[in-house]
Amino acid sequence: QIVLTQSPAIMSASPGEKVTITCSASSSVSYMHWFQQKPGTSPKLWIYSTSNLASGVPARFSGSGSGTSYSLTISRMEAEDAATYYCQQRSSYPWTFGGGTKLEIK
Amino acid sequence: QVQLQQSGPELVKPGASVRISCKASGYTFTSYYIHWVKQRPGQGLEWIGWIYPGNVNTKYNEKFKGKATLTADKSSSTAYMQLSSLTSEDSAVYFCARDWDYWGQGTTLTVSS
Numbered sequence: 001q002i003v004l005t006q007s008p009a010i011m012s013a014s015p016g017e018k019v020t021i022t023c024s025a026s027s028s029v030s031y032m033h034w035f036q037q038k039p040g041t042s043p044k045l046w047i048y049s050t051s052n053l054a055s056g057v058p059a060r061f062s063g064s065g066s067g068t069s070y071s072l073t074i075s076r077m078e079a080e081d082a083a084t085y086y087c088q089q090r091s092s093y094p095w096t097f098g099g100g101t102k103l104e105i106k
Numbered sequence: 107q108v109q110l111q112q113s114g115p116e117l118v119k120p121g122a123s124v125r126i127s128c129k130a131s132g133y134t135f136t137s138y139y140i141h142w143v144k145q146r147p148g149q150g151l152e153w154i155g156w157i158y159p160g161n162v163n164t165k166y167n168e169k170f171k172g173k174a175t176l177t178a179d180k181s182s183s184t185a186y187m188q189l190s191s192l193t194s195e196d197s198a199v200y201f202c203a204r205d206w207d208y209w210g211q212g213t214t215l216t217v218s219s
Contacts (some may be wrong), residue, residue, distance in 0.1 A: 032109065033206070037149070042201055042209035043143075044150065086151055094167040097151040 002027050004087050004098035019074040021101045023065075023087035032070035033088045034063060035097075043086065047072060079105050081093040108132040110202055110210035117216045123190040126213045128202035135183035136160040142176065142187050143201045145212075154200075157185060192217045 001077040003026040023032055028043055034047040043051045047063040050103040051071065060075045084106045113127040142154040155166035159178040166174065167208060173196070175188040189196055197217045202210040 035206075042212055043203075043204050046211070048206070088151075088153075093165070094169065095153040097153065100150045 001091050001094050002029060002092050004089060004096055004097055006085075006098035008089060008100065008101060010102045010104070012106045013077040013105040015077055015079065017077045019077050019081070020066075021072045021085055022104070023070045023072075023098050025068045025070070025089060027092070028067045029089040029091040031089075031091065032063070032065060033090065034072050035086045035088065036083045036101075037086065038083045043091045046085070052077075068106065077105065108204065108208045110182065110204060110208055112200075112202060112210035115131045115216070117215040118125055120193055120217055121218050122192050122217075123188060124187055124192065124215060125188045126202075126215070128185040128187075130183045130185065130204065130212075132146055132205070135178075136180055137175050138205045140178065140185040141203045142174065143203065145201065146196045146198045154187070159183075159185065189213065189215070194218070 005024045007022050031049045035043040036046040037043040046057055048067055051063045062073045065071055082103055083098045084102045086100050089096055109131045111129045116124050118124050124149045136159045139156045139158050141156045143150040146153055153167055154170045154174050155176055157164045157176040158176050162178055164176050177186045194217050199212040199214050
């Protein structure tokens with residue numbers, strides 16, 4: 001199966017700071033998808049097909065990448081962005097998720 | 107509006123089986139995949155499988171074959187996941203999701219004697 005490795009596992013950022021979360025795949029994938037999850041709630045689709053923002057996602061978020069290397073970027077961190085972010089691949093079964101990146105606000 | 111309403115928390119004994127439901131509303135149930143995801147306490151997400159209610163086709167993560175069985179009832183727009191031979195490793199929150207864009211609220215399963 002394709003293993004997705006996210007880094008960092010935990011990070012904190014100050015309001016206004018640029019944030020980048022990376023997701024490395026053990027084999028090449030066609031697209032990467034990203035989910036946001038806050039404690040006690042269901043995950044939300046955040047970015048689909050590498051770079052498309054899901055409905056309602058602020059424009060300060062962006063996604064990029066190809067092959068085995070993908071990233072999620074927040075241009076300017078806001079308090080509401082504090083959450084855990086998971087990458088997911090659906091190029092090869094079994095579909096897999098990364099281990100998650102917990103993003104905290106400083 | 108699209109909603110997925112999952113059944114309530116379950117406390118079951120080891121060795122037993124349980125069925126979790128996911129009732130869909132606000133869209134055509136037979137036109138979208140339903141995915142199931144497992145999340146152990148404090149852990150990440152694990153894909154269990156999908157079912158397409160339109161033709162009841164299913165696809166499972168090999169890891170969950172023999173553990174999870176996915177079904178769907180078109181008449182009630184409800185998807186089900188049965189988990190069998192439960193152990194403490196099955197204690198988790200289980201989510202259903204419609205094509206990844208809408209999610210149920212999650213069902214907490216606790217396996218304990």
